[in-house]
Amino acid sequence: MALGKYNPEAVEEKWQRKWQESGCFEVEAEPGKPKYYVLEMFPYPSGKIHMGHVRNYSIGDVVARFKSMQGFNVLHPMGWDAFGLPAENAAIKHDTHPAKWTYANIDDMRTQLKRLGYSYDWRREIATCRPEYYKWEQQFFLKFLEKGLVYRKKSPVNWCPGCATVLANEQVEDGLCWRCDSEVEQKDMEQWFLRITDYADELLRDLDTLGEGWPERVRTMQRNWIGKSYGAELTFQVKGMDKTITVFTTRPDTLHGATFMSIAAEHPMVEELIAGLDNADEIREFATRIRNMDRIKRGADDLEKEGMFTGRSCVNPVTGEEMPIYIANFVLMGYGTGAVMAVPAHDQRDFEFSAKYDLRRKVVINPPELAAKGEVLKVEDMTEAYTDPGILVASGQFDGMENEPAKKAIVEHLDKSGLGRMTVNYRLRDWNISRQRYWGAPIPVIYCDDCGAVPVPEDQLPVTLPEDAQVRESGSPLPDMESFVNVACPKCGKPARRETDTLDTFFESSWYFCRYCDPRNEEQALDSTKLDYWMPVDQYIGGIEHAILHLLYARFFTKALRDEGFVNNDEPFANLLTQGMVLKDGGKMSKSKGNVVDPNAMIAEYGADATRLFILFAAPPIKELEWSDQGIEGAFRFLNRLWRLAENLEGKLAPADPCAFTAPKSDAAKKLRFKEHDTIRRVTRDIRNEFQFNTAIAAVMELVNEMYGVKDQLADSEPEALSSAMATALTLLSPVAPHICEELWETLGHTQALATRPWPEYDESALVKDEVTLVVQVNGKVRGKFQAPNNAPKDEVEKIALGQENVAKHLEGKTVRKVIVIPNKLVNIVVG
Incomplete structure (x- = not known):
């Protein structure tokens, strides 16, 4: 029966019914099978x-x-x-x-x-x-x-x-x-x-x-969300109250430079701290507004810093100095203890906050280059926080220590008095x-x-x-x-x-x-x-x-x-x-933008196979895909082209497995066999390694084009070459466009469903060409190309290269100093 015109709906409904009736994709655990x-x-x-x-x-x-x-x-x-x-x-x-x-x-x-x-x-x-x-x-x-x-x-x-x-x-x-x-x-x-x-x-x-x-992007996002950090918990006495506030810090080496404290708007001590203040309601209103802000935005580096003084102070456990306590918009209860010792000379957020509210800065980490010259970083010279490693200054008994070992030494000192301990913190909260x-x-x-x-x-x-x-x-x-x-x-x-x-x-x-x-x-x-x-x-x-x-x-x-x-x-x-997402007109598809493409409409007009083919061919899977009406029309045209090829060859080809053709006689058959095996190699590699469906589909398209170029020549003389190549094209394309491939597979005379057939394996020997193309350079510049027998002797390759007309023109009046031959690839002629 003649194929007739390609009718996607009829073909697709037929094979979907067959797959369902046969239980083609139903599986059970089979311990002996991978x-x-x-x-x-x-x-x-x-x-x-x-x-x-x-x-x-x-x-x-x-x-x-x-x-x-x-x-x-x-x-x-x-x-x-x-x-x-x-x-x-x-x-x-x-x-x-x-x-x-x-x-x-x-x-x-x-x-x-x-x-x-x-x-x-x-x-x-x-x-x-x-x-x-x-x-x-x-x-x-x-x-x-x-x-x-x-x-x-x-x-x-x-x-x-x-x-x-x-x-x-x-x-x-x-x-x-x-x-x-x-x-x-x-x-x-x-x-x-x-x-x-x-x-x-x-x-x-x-x-x-x-x-x-x-x-790696996903793993990084999860690492950041879990947010593990090593540091210390330090205890600060609230002045005038029988209360303490615990902070978590990754920088205990800067404790001597802490000049104020920042707490989260959600901190449970906010009400106790502001009780009795004339502006308590104003502070509550500020805290409520901050509590309702997006947590991620509050943690962003570019957040404009805001705060309000609670009217209370705490005591720095190593300097004994009073530190005003502020509610700050960038401090979160979800990280650490919801309280931060602020070291404005050595933390950029604190630096910006101190600038806005005119709070004191104190340098306690000196840059090594200044320490080497006997100088100390001055607060008045700072335009941003100094956050790099350095030497402790203005830190009492810890002066002169490098800041990394000082972290442990300071916490051990506080641990003896019950004011600090080493700890680990996470950004992750319970679900x-x-x-x-x-x-x-x-x-x-x-x-x-x-x-x-x-x-x-x-x-x-x-x-x-x-x-x-x-x-x-x-x-x-x-x-x-x-x-x-x-x-x-x-x-x-x-x-x-x-x-x-x-x-x-x-x-x-x-x-x-x-x-x-x-x-x-x-x-x-x-x-x-x-x-x-x-x-x-x-x-x-x-x-x-x-x-x-x-x-x-x-x-x-x-x-x-x-x-x-x-x-x-x-x-x-x-x-x-x-x-990646599917875009239309440069943006994500949405009803409000009026750029939605309805899959049902595409299937009705072009068929499921063409819709699948386009969406897999238009871009690699991990990249965004821009919808194109011309693109899906091109996919539909290709499937029609494949259909017409099968229609042209109907009755001329016997059913064959992929790679069944092994003994080409004509150059056209040799070329087609090479293309067939090369296509298997490329498609297998592209799907298996990187899911590069777009390049895999392109390879099959090239094979179909090759078949079109030699079909009239081989249909009568070596039809086995076309049978084999057609079987390969259908098999390789079937995961992408399964319905049309099943239909044409059946048309070739096969009785077993294509979905149940094995994936073809290419023959390395079929990829060895009789002739190869070599490039000729003169002093590194390309001057010609020529065909030569595969693995031809060096002197034969050199002779052919020197005889090329355009090459000879560039050798006139010059002395050939050296000829470099890279087998099957390149000839470089060095002249002086």
Whole structure:
């Protein structure tokens, strides 16, 4: 039957149906077979896929198909990050229920993803909002609670008035809620926390074990977020009060130069310090404004420094001098103790603060070059803080010491009097997992007046989220649902109340990759045998925006589950690829900018294969991709060109495997065979080493062009050369554009699906050319090129080079001093 006109929709629907009916991508653990687990970060079910999704999942699909053809047992699952505020807010907006909204969106997005032909094992599909999924994370919560890894405390938290819920520090961006852009406030509340700080050292150390598998940029971001620093805790007596303030400093060597103290607006002693002052209300107003600022912005070097005097002073423990205490906008409770000894001569932030408020500076670290001349740095000569190493001055018994050894000596001196000790500090704070919204996994705790906070017994899990709740714009409906709240205490049987906070949705996404290994297990969360086979994820793919939030939490969760005996690996993701965004007209696609490209429209017009081909060809995965209408039209034209080539050769070629042709007779056949094997070499290298799909696709395009150039010559004389090359082109392109390749593969006469065929291997001997091109230089300047037999003798190459017409012209009237021959590459003629 003739191929006829290329109809992407018909071809794609045919092969998607065949793959589904045959279970082509369904896998099970096979201990004797090497595995490869490839995973793209699962989506929130918004109802529509966007081009960012298409890029992410197309990258993963190429990797999955490539590894499968290389002989690996490939796990490639898909699911839905289905709980959270976006669904709740959207449901409110559309006057529907979050569950109805979410499940309908899942159905729509599943259909869209299947239309793109991704090689998912759909039997493993999960949705985090289903009780059979979150039952197990409730079990994890109870295990962590029993161990002490989960705890409850009252503390200042980030409160989003728009979403009416608490946010983790990582969910506040520039002082605004990461979801609704409301200005975030600070509020004291009882909350549940996970002790992620217990794993700070391991999280930091194991970044080094990830090596080149993770982008250095991501590892650096996590290192900075964990923020480990070595220093000392020093105690300062508050003058006129029976109180002390402890500071953390990495520079105890500058203690003699501390002339004031800066404390965070959130510091618990603020109220005590300002009590009774005439301007106490003004100070409170200032502190409130600073508390509600974005934490990252407050820590930025370019922040304009602001402060207010508390009316109190403290005493420098080594000089006995009084130091005024200021509330400063650049000091955070989240780092150290929330109090900083200010050394304006040797810290740039303190230098700028002292300039603004006319506070004293004192030099205690002298530059070595001045010390060598017997001079001392003068305060009046300073235009910025001196922060480099040096020699201590004005530091009592420590004068003359180099500042590094002085750090230890000063702390040891203070330790004897109980005023200081060496310590380690982290920027990382414990993970707040309480959310005051409805659409989330219920926290399995019951509050009893007699027994306190009581864990829900495991045999009563899951605590099911009541799906008959009526959501509302402000806050959660759960506290008002007596049928949900009022329960008997599991300990004493008396009336008690259920916890109405739900878990942060990052709790779900921190272990979903483990559940994919055995998603239908109703007896246990994780089967250790299957987990040992599949984990860790060999290749994880997602956006750089998840570098801290999701990836850090997932790493922590894996280690916590390991310590509870659920998993045996230390890290969840062996390799990480962070793909660039898809842009249109130079900016990120968004409805407000009117530059959104609808994947469904592209698929309807050009087909899934052309859409996949363009988005993989337009740029390397890690780079941003600029959408181009001309680009996708070019991708469609290429697929039509491939189709027409097969149509032209239909009936003339017998089915053949890649590289089946081994005995070329004509020069055209030799050239095509060389191109075929060279293409395999290039495509294999580009996909395997750097996921350079764009150059891999370009190589296949070159092979197709080569076939067009010789098809008329070889179709009758050496059709085996074309059969072999066509089989290779289709096989190499199939991970990118699988439907059209399957169709043309079948047209060639093959009965076995291309997706199940092995990846071709090139023959080194096929890459040896009979002739090579050499460049001729005269005194280093290129004067010609010529063909010569491969590995020709030096004297023969020299003779051909000297006989080139343009070369001879540049030798006229000159003496040849030397001829340098680099075999198969270059001839350099030196003349004088």
